[in-house]
Each structure stands twice: as structure tokens, then as C-alpha cells.
Amino acid sequence: MPKVSSLIVPYASYLRVYEPLAAFPEPERGHWARYARRPDRPSYQDELRRSLADLLPTPPIPVPVHESGDAFVADVDGVLCVCPWRTRLRGWQALGDLAEELPAPVLEAVLPAVVRHQATQDYERWLSRNPDARPWIRTSTWQVPLNWFVLVSDEEREYDKGTGSTGSGDGPGAAEGPPVLRYRTPMVQARRRVARGLRTLRDALDEGPLIDGLVDVGRWLEEFHPRSLVELDYGGLVHVLPAGELDGDHSAADVAEGIEALRTGDGAGAGEAYGRLVERWRSVRDRRSAN
Numbered sequence: 615m616p617k618v619s620s621l622i623v624p625y626a627s628y629l630r631v632y633e634p635l636a637a638f639p640e641p642e643r644g645h646w647a648r649y650a651r652r653p654d655r656p657s658y659q660d661e662l663r664r665s666l667a668d669l670l671p672t673p674p675i676p677v678p679v680h681e682s683g684d685a686f687v688a689d690v691d692g693v694l695c696v697c698p699w700r701t702r703l704r705g706w707q708a709l710g711d712l713a714e715e716l717p718a719p720v721l722e723a724v725l726p727a728v729v730r731h732q733a734t735q736d737y738e739r740w741l742s743r744n745p746d747a748r749p750w751i752r753t754s755t756w757q758v759p760l761n762w763f764v765l766v767s768d769e770e771r772e773y774d775k776g777t778g779s780t781g782s783g784d785g786p787g788a789a790e791g792p793p794v795l796r797y798r799t800p801m802v803q804a805r806r807r808v809a810r811g812l813r814t815l816r817d818a819l820d821e822g823p824l825i826d827g828l829v830d831v832g833r834w835l836e837e838f839h840p841r842s843l844v845e846l847d848y849g850g851l852v853h854v855l856p857a858g859e860l861d862g863d864h865s866a867a868d869v870a871e872g873i874e875a876l877r878t879g880d881g882a883g884a885g886e887a888y889g890r891l892v893e894r895w896r897s898v899r900d901r902r903s904a905n
Contacts, residue, residue: 625854625902628658629752629762629831630845631801632688632695637839646696650687658686658849659792661699677705677733688798690843697750697845704749709733748837756902757895760869761827762846764811765804765835766797768867775857795848795860801835804844808832811873818876818884854901865891 635643649655661684678701686697709730741747754762776793808828815825835844852860872887 624755625850626753626755627758627762627851628845628847628849629754629765630686630697630847631750631835631838632686632690632697632843632845633750633839634690634693634695634841637842638696645683646685646698647694649683649685650694650696655687656684657791658847661701677709677736678702688843688845690800690841693841695843699751700749703747704751704753706733706736707749708753748834750838752831752834756851756898758846758848758851758865759827760865760891761824761831763866763869764807764828764873765831765844766799766807766846766866767803767870768864770797770799771864771866772796772798773860775861776852793852793857793860795852795863797846797866799844801838801840801842801844805832805835808835814873814877851898855898859894859897863894865894 635647638646661682681702682699684699686699688695688697709725772794774794776791808831812825812828812832815828819825846866848855848860855863868887868890872884872891875881875883875887
């Protein structure tokens, strides 16, 4: 079996919120202030490798025994912001999606029913003591949900082709590493785009998955400090998509064009934008089937 450090990261994308230190109560605020000064902060790949390591024992550990004390860190116009990993909470929430992601025999082989049942019971007990808990990170496997692109604009797109190495950290020293495709936007902009997008979609379309998903992500954003930073990160998808496809991927621009076309009554224009999105993300789903 290969070492955990050599495993390819899961093909997942991420929607993250970085909150300013002022949003956290003490003593957590002090913890994150000290944490941000560490020179050896782990990267998103380190987080994924740790989760993979938990699946190697027999029986596997679907949810960490203790909550992570790690976070991603960003400087937003001189304000220190952090995005706690909360891997334990996210692990519990991800268990609910596994039945849709994996065929029953595969699911049973990876995580036996008795393990899943115990994890569910643990989550219910924990949630009764922490009813307001919410993650700072949302994850989607083998895709970027279209409603996430409503939050960002093409001007905020950042694409670094990387060097193929696996550096860690989020600061200037992390430039050498795998490719990165992400968008970062202020929380106030993300909320404004959600509101505008919902008005247009509800005027033009019947209720459906796109509207429901946008409502859900909008409610999630309302849970955070207004001076937060929102990040849409292609994450592990950069390892499965060719560089040419990543370079030409402007899905946020296509979503914005489609919504604007709906707002002005241009059905043909909306259809063309949607067609580009469908074709682009169909190729990703085809790779999933091949794997």
C-alpha cells in the first residue's frame, strides 16, 4: 500500500469562509492569533492526507476522535482572518452524503454499517450539546456546484499553474506547488450577488435545484461576520483536469452571463451560457465514471 503522503488527494472542491479574529470569542481568538504566527501551518493537502490516514486502519475512523485545532489563514487588507478546519464536524456531515456518492457494496467495504451507525449516534449526542454549530468549509466531490459560482466574479479568478511539487502553507512561500484555481471575494459582495441572483432566477425559472442550492448557501453565509472573506477553491479537481481546461475554465463568467441574460429576457443567450457549463462539467463527471 502506498504511503499516505503519496496518495492523490480526493477530487473535491471547497467553499470556505475566513472570519476576522474579532468574530471569535476568547479563548479561541487567542488560540488563532498564536496559530497564525506559526511558520509551519499545514496546507489543504495536509488536511486531506490526514483524513485519508484515518481510513487506513481497520476498522476505519470516519470521524476524528478530537476536533482539529488547525485552520487556513489569510490576510485581508491587513486584517487577519482564519478558516477553522473543523474536520470532526465536517466528517459527521459528510457521512450523510456517502449513500448518494457510493454504491452500497462499495460503501459497506469502505465504511461498514456498524461504523457508520456509531458515528451517527456520536454526532446526534454532540449536536444536542452544540445546536448552533456550523462548518467554515463546504465540500463537493467531482464538481463545483453551479450555485457557488454566483458568489464570485471572473475578475476575482486566480489561476496558478504551479510547479508540480507539493509545498505547504498559504503564504508567499507556498507559490511552488500544485496548480491552484480559486476565487476570493468579500462577504458583502458574495451576499449581494446571492440576493441579486435569487431575484433573477425566481422571476425567470420555477423552483428547482439551482434556486434551492443558492438559498441554502445564502443562509449559510449569513452565519458569518460581514467582514469575512469567501473563497471558492477547485481543490483536488486541479489534479484531474488538464492544464488547458483549467486555463480556459471561466465558469463564474458563464454563470454571470447566464443570469444577466435571464434578467434581460434573452433566453437564447442564457441557453448558450448554460450549454457551455454543462459541456465543461460533463467532462469532469465522465472522468469520475472512468475512475
